[in-house]
Amino acid sequence: MSPDWLALDTAHVWHPYTQHGIAPTATPVVGGEGAYLHLADGTRLLDAISSWWVTLHGHAHPAIAAAIAEQARVLEQVIFAGFAHEPGARLAAELAAVLPAGLTRVFYSDDGSTAVEVAVKMALQHWRLRGQRRPLVAALEHAYHGDTFGAMSASGRSVFTEAFEDHLFETARLPDPTEGDTVAALDRLLDERGNELAAVIVEPLLLAAGGMRVWSEDTLRAIRQRTADAGVLLIADEVATGFGRTGPLWACDRAGISPDLMCLSKGVTGGFMPLGVTAAREEIFQAFVSGDRRHTFFHGHSFTGNPLACAAARASLHLxxxxxxxxxxxxxxxxxxxxxxxxxxxxxxxAPRVLGTVAAFETEAGGAGYLEPVGRELAAYARGEGVLLRPLGNTVYLMPPYCATASEVHNVYRVIGRFLETR
Structure with missing residues (x-):
């Protein structure tokens, strides 16, 4: 029997990425523990995608819950402009200690998309403060950096962005490394417009929402070398790839490179609280330090550096x-x-592929990309078998929380195999 509040959801809630004209009623969740979600009808659902890639250690992890509860009894929120608090200060220091070399400054925002907005704005203003007008940002085809306007501008053009095409700023588009010669294209861009180029932004080694496309460490190293030689900033969007998802702590670590700016979110709090992080090199921060208030980085959010989120992030990082x-x-x-x-x-x-705790493959497609119906069909089938999957069109992927056992992972593949036999 459905809970009485589900009717309120149907009547009043507008869900993300949901076509309410054809979508079934949302599945009511009443709790979670470890790798499982508890549904209102008493069944358990194995969360094979970490609830949009955020739940690192499992649902309702007691250590993170306790950290939030303890912090809530002390300080739940304070304006972060002109004020400081212990969770924010200690989290920044703890992140700086494990981030790629040189990333010493931490700017907090609300989520992955805002972390990207912050990085792009920092890059553009950094050049202005140095007396150079560099309006151009380069990004990869099939990239996805978020749903705010700057992040959409840096993302590959797709069904996600087409309604807003007229409002997005110009981005120099480099080939998807799985399909073309990204480095040669970057060389041409530097030759032709290098003095206009403020930054190159990449999702290192994994184009996630763009189809879980795995690309090479050699290409990432070459991009880092080219940008460093040209004095162009490199932004690494590790919102999806960070916190161990690709094997080491950061995808950049896997390639042995350090970017100028790094964007983090999703797993930063273990899935408990919204939090975005943009880490920057000290020299970028110092470009903004001035006696002139017009040189300030004019960006912030009401909940920037929220103490509860920072406490959750510290507990998650410890785990x-x-x-x-x-x-x-x-x-x-x-x-x-x-x-x-x-x-x-x-x-x-x-094209089966594995990168750390991420695995993916393609199944048959009808050319509809993200809208390919096989993804919805598999999700519905898996839901009936007690597994949460959300394919990207015909791209099937798994990204389970780190508490998932090998037997649970194998069970997800057995469910997928049975589905494929019904096709």
Whole structure:
């Protein structure tokens, strides 16, 4: 039986990425524990996508819940302009200690999209403060950086952005590294418009929402070398790839590079609270330091540096750096590889790939991209089998929380295999 509040949801809530004209009634969730969501009808749903990639350690993790509760009894919110608090200060220092070398300054915002907005604005204003007008940002085809206007401008053009096309700023588009020669295109761009180029933004090694496209470390290293040689800023959007998702703590670590600006969100609080982080090199921060108030970085949010979110993030980071978490991530990666090896011979499975705790493949497509119906069909089938999946069109992916066991991961693949047999 549905809970009485579900009718209120149907009557009043506008859900994200939902076509309410054809979507079924939203699934009512009443709780969560570990890798599972608890539904109103008493069933459990294995969360194989970490609830949009945010739930690192599992639902309702007691250590993070306790950190939030303890902080809530002390200080729940304070304006972050002109004020400081311990959770924000300690989180910034703890992040700086584990971020790629040189990223010493932390600016807080609300989510991944705002973290990207902050990075792009920092890059553009940084050049103005140095007396140079560099209005151009370069980004990859099939990239996804968020749904605010600056983030959409940097994202690849798609069904996500087409309604707003006339309002997006110009971006120099580089080929998707899985499809073209990104480095050669960047070389041409630097030759032709290098003096206009403020920054290059990439999702390092994994174009996530663009189809879980895995690209090479060599290409990332070459982009870093080209931008460094040209004095152009490199922005690494690690909103999806950070906090161990690609194996090491950061995808940039996997390639052995350090960007000038890095964007973080999603897993930063273990999925408990909204928080965005933009990390910057000290020299970028110093460009804004002046006796002239017009040189201020004029950006902020009402909940910038929220103490509860910072407390949650500190607890999540502590769990992440534990050796046990590293071992569990390795177990998930091995489970992916074993299960995908077995599934790879299926005639409806194409391009299987694994990067850390992320696994993906394509199944048959009708050319509709993100709107390809097979994704919705698999999601509905998996929901009936007790598994939460949300394919990106015909791209099927798994990104489970780190508490998921190898047997639970293998069970998800068995569900997918049974679905493929029904096609």
């Amino acid at each position: 992440l750096l534990d050796d046990g978490c590293t071992a569990r991530r390795g177990e998930i990666e091995r489970a992916h590889r074993g299960a995908l090896d077995a599934l790879a011979s299926h005639p409806r499975v194409r």
